[in-house]
Amino acid sequence: MNKFNLMMASALAAGLVAGVAAAQEKIRIAFIDPLSGPFATTGTQGLAIYRHSVKELVNEPGALLNGQAEFEMVPFDNKISAKESLIQLQVAMDQGIRIIAQGASSGVANALTEAVAKHNRRNPDDPVIFLNHSAVDPALTNDKCQFWHFRFDANADIKMDALTDDIAANPDIKKVYVIGQDYSFGKAVAAAAQRFLKEKRPDIEIVGNELHPIGKVKDFTPYARKIVGSGADAVITGNWGGDMVGLGKAVMGAGFDKPIYTYYGATSGITAAFGEEGDGIVKLVGAGQVNPAPTPEAQEFIEAFYVNFPDLDFGQPQMANVAPMLAAAINEVGNATDIKAIAYALEGMEYDSIVTGKTVMRESDHQTIQTVTVQGQTPGAAFEYDKSGRGMVAETVVELASNDSATTCEMKRP
Amino acid sequence: MALFLVNVLDGFVTGLLLFMLCSGLTLIFSMMGVLNFAHASFYMLGAYFAYQISLVTGFWSGLLIAPLIVGIIGALIERYGLRRVHKYGHVPELIFTFGLALLIEEAVQFFWGKSQLPFSEPAALDFAAFAIAGNAFPAYKVFMIAVAMGIFLTLLYILTKTRIGMTIQAALSYPETVQNLGHNVPLVFMCVFGVGTAMAGLAGVIAGPVLGVFPGMALQLGSIVFVTIVIGGLGSLWGALVASLIIGWLQTFATAYDVTAEQILTAIGFTKPEMIWDHPLQDLWTLTLPQLGPILPYLLMIIVLVLRPQGLMGNRES
Amino acid sequence: MTIVSKTPLTAGTTRLISLSNTIPWAFAALFLLCLPFVFQTSSALTIMNQMAITIVFALSYNMLLGQGGMLSFGHAVYMGLGGFFAIHVMNMVEDGLWLPLPLLPLIGGLFGLIFAFLIGSFSTRRAGTVFAMISLGVGELIAACSVIIVVFFGGEEGISGDRTMGPPVFGYEFLTQQEVYYLTVVWLLVAALLMYLFSRTPIGRIANAVRDNEERAEFLGYSQRNVRWISFCASGFFAGVAGSLFAINFEILTEENLNLATSGSILLITFIGGAGFFVGPIIGAVVFTLLQTVLGLHTELWALYLGILFVACVMFFPSGFAGLIAMHRRPFALGKLKLLIKPYVKVAIPAITSVLSLAAILEILFHKRHGYGGDHEMHLYGIAFDSGGYQAVALAAIIAAISLFLVSRVLPEIRDAWDNANHAEDRA
Secondary structure (H helix, E strand, O other): HHHHHHHHHHHHHHHHHHHOOOOOOOOOEEEEEOOOOOHHHHHHHHHHHHHHHHHHHHOOOOOOHHHHHOOEEEEOOOOOOOOHHHHHHHHHHHHHEEEEEEEOOOHHHHHHHHHHHHHHHOOOOOOOEEOOOOOOHHHHHHOOOOOEEEEEEOOOOHHHHHHHHHOOOOOOEEEEEEEEEHHHHHHHHHHHHHHHHHOOOOEEEEEEEEEEEOOOOOHHHHHHHHHHOOOOOOOEEEEOOHHHHHHHHHHHHHOOOOOEEEEEOOOOHHHHHHHHHHHHOEEEEOOOEEEEEOOHHHHHHHHHHHHHHOOOOOOOOOHHHHHHHHHHHHHOOOOOOOOOHHHHEEEEEEEEEOOOOEOOOOOOEEEEOEEEEEEEEEEOOOOOOOOOOOOEEEEEEEOOOOOOOOOOOOOOOO | HHHHHHHHOOOOOOOOHHHHHHHHEEEEHHHHHHOOOOOOHHHHHHHHHHHHHHHHOOHHHHHHHHHHHHHHHHHHHHHHHHHHHHOOOOHHHHHHHHHHHHHHHHHHHHOOOOOOOOOOOHHHHOOEEEEEEOEEEEEEHHHHHHHHHHHHHHHHHHHOOOOOHEEEEEEHOOHHHHHOOOOHHHHHHHHHHHHHHHHHHHHHHHHHHHEEEEEOOHHHOOOOOOOOHHHOOOOOHHHHHHHHHHHHHHHHHHOOOOOEEEHHHHOOOOOOOOOOOOOOOOOHHHOOOHHHHHHHHHHHHHHHHHHOOOOOOOOOOO | OOOOOOOOOOOOOOOOHHHHHHHHHHHHHHHHHHHHOOOHHHHHHHHHHHHHHHHHHHHHHHHHHHHHHOOOOOHHHHHHHHHHHHHHHHHHHOOOOOOHEEEEEEHHHHHHHHHHHHHHHHHHHHHHHHHHHHHHHHHHHHHHHHOOOHHHHHHHHHHEOOOHOOOOOEEEEEEEHHHHHHHHHHHHHHHHHHHHHHHHHEEEEEEEHHHOOHHHHHHHHOOOHHHHHHHHHHHHHHHHHHHHHHHHHHHHEEEEOOOHHHHHHHHHOOOOOOHOOOOHHHHHHHHHHHHHHHHHHHHHHHHHHHHHHHHHHHOOOOOHHHHHHHHHHHHOOOOOOHHHHHHHHHHHHHHHHHHHHHHHHHHHHHHHHHHHOOEEEEEOOEEEEEEEHHHHHHHHHHHHHHHHHHHHHHHHHHHHHHHHHHHOOOOO
């Protein structure tokens, strides 16, 4: 068996060597997200947005080191597993990649940020930078913040701040039901909802606040019954994936026709599953906006996206900021090898984004401050989701959302 | 009280849906001694086929054709896969169906992709049959109840009152004798497997619009189906019905009522610590009944297996 | 009834440790210790570490499946719990508890043993389906608890630690992958040797007897329940060791370490490798890890291929890879192995071509359906082409058909050669 082992292992090694040899002069970004399995749509869509922004905003205009260099996205499939992510991180680093991008699942982001911090502590001369494009657990830029992690999405608290602005402005809402998945992110959403509602509309009663097991609920009908039975005027939920579809369909099926405020209640099959029933009911809070395109450049950019990727949706606008902001930081440093200097250049960077307006990478906690919008599911939107003939249209726009929000981050800089 | 009534009805629907899956599984087990791990995968296939057919000809023809296709696929798998593995013994059979479950999930993703598909109830049933205290009860769920009850009665009739049923029951206990009497036992097995999987397919068609059509739908139900037939007693149709209803109600009521550990603990005289976060017993204090809902069936199964290994209504051990 | 043939290893009359069975171990040790000089990148080391952990885990699983005839759907529980305890102890070390890192697997093993003892007290009363179903229930239960009991399991994000905080051992602080590799490999060798020796002890022998015929073993005066329980505890111990090695390597444990998917894949690994052989799980672990990590780098469809391989394995060679290799023992003993080389080479070329072209059909169809829209340029086996039209699929299909036809032509020749090689006298 040992010979067999050796044979297999040598085949593996040959592959690795070939991989290193094939490395080009491009500046490579490792994209570590699920590209197979149940969450593959999220990863595939993210990768497409990255590729599109790399091409349109950096490489074709020659925006990186005066056109001397180009970005290249190198996808790694982490199968949404923490263990696989750490292995893929190792493989990426072995291939000489020092820029890591990840976003799907805060659990994975937590594992990666720790692994990156450990690696950089153990190898201070050869650091790695972690660009988080959509993991929104507030802890990542608060208690667990670290110098090498940068978050480009608005975190759960910032999104809740904008979301509760929308609720506060609606006098019809007197009772709110908060429901979410039983883990760090769901808890963060629930806590933020309570805090902001108390602050902005103390008259609103929270008639339900509960967590359900994540990915384990087959039928959301009993939850829907409770929600309808409580007489709520609005629902707030951080659910994503199958839990979002299940909850949404059950709640609407039980006869609930008032707003359902979500974090991830669109695209990846969700909009199609809600269909006509969700029009005017399903709301989504997110960074930036898609409908209507906030700038002519954005209009052009998103149109080109739908031409290049007709099967996918332009779902998370803020992801289009990562490549150009990184390019600006590299330009400031003058090379792509001094990762520490690039990290310092990203800190505090101000950037005029075509999709998220004025955008700032806050120095104190590496949290991006940008335009956050509350969007509603609307038929006939210009940029549709899931080819369903409907999309998310911005209804409330908050520029530089939560600019002055507090952070518990105590950043240790190298 | 109104909410209680709604929950009784919802639990009934959940239980009956579970029964549609379990009846096929327990039938296959009682006939062939095979625990079909891929049973929920046939349920998934039913939903996907029905979706595909509904794009062309609408929901109703899908309801008829999809289970048929699933049944044929099931029969073919029995004929060319399972029968081959049968000679190696029961464990390889179980492992074969386990592998089949993995394979079907991957194949579904290959053809239909990874997103949830927009499969919805037919327009004719898309209205609220009635409402109890503002809670709407969809007509589609009434339809689900009718179909499930129909299946149960038909099965019961076939198995106990018809010649075919007699042959099946006889083939189960005395395969050699039945063979000698001139019946084609392998053919009977193939048909039973086909019918069992077709019923799973039918359950998939019916459940698809309510529970969603996505690649994880088999995995989500996979183990609970086993739990149900083990609790009910392997091979027992009545046991499957009783266990399905128990689990349906158990899960519905567990999620419907917000009993928290805090209420119970304070009721028996404990005081909640001031700083609940970071307290070593924080999880005990914050535990709620809905959180426990999904694990109750497993707990019930372990208890049943330890105390009564043949299940509630079974009459033999594995 | 059982999938396992009689243990192919030499009978128990030989001494526990003899020269003839020391040599393979010494060779394995030497080989593993030299491996890092060949592969120096840390990702290769990470993959080898993962392989080593999977081997320990699979061997411990085979103590149940292969040696004891117990089909478990929840073995990840013992590895996971062992790992969680290990990582908590690791964190205590960070807070000042004195414990050198290399001893950590003992702690994890101990907790694996304790839980196996507790759960085994009721689950091993019966074998067969009842045991399988209880293991499934316990597995689901513990996996579900991991998101409820957040203090211990850390919820969704799990518990992480830092292995380098303990006292240095001979100056090593386990900063690099290489140091961790040696730690893992030493434990792999120790654990594998102990598990091998366990299978040679009287209790290991009786476990086989209980597997093959419960009643007869009972008549001989052995409590079948106790025999299963002891095997179960030993298996839990080594699963816990594997969990601790995982904790040391990845410095994080999550719900994933406990769930049904992990339990299922270890069953798959052991079965593909060959549950009837001691080396079976080792082969399975190596093949599976390579497929998952290396194939996963190249294709999104890796899980589909794995599923096909698994089903094909159960259908056509239920004794696994190890069984395939063991089939050649007789020709080897007769000195006729060379008779098979020519037909094997002859079939290998069209067989590999057909597998590659069938995979190509799947890859092209998948690319057509789910590839980036508008962009039909595809790279496969180093060739760039357009996946949009039907030409590429048609070409792959033709190649597949031709090579499959060639395979079917060579098969009778193989059958003849095989008959020939398995008989002492020539029958040319």
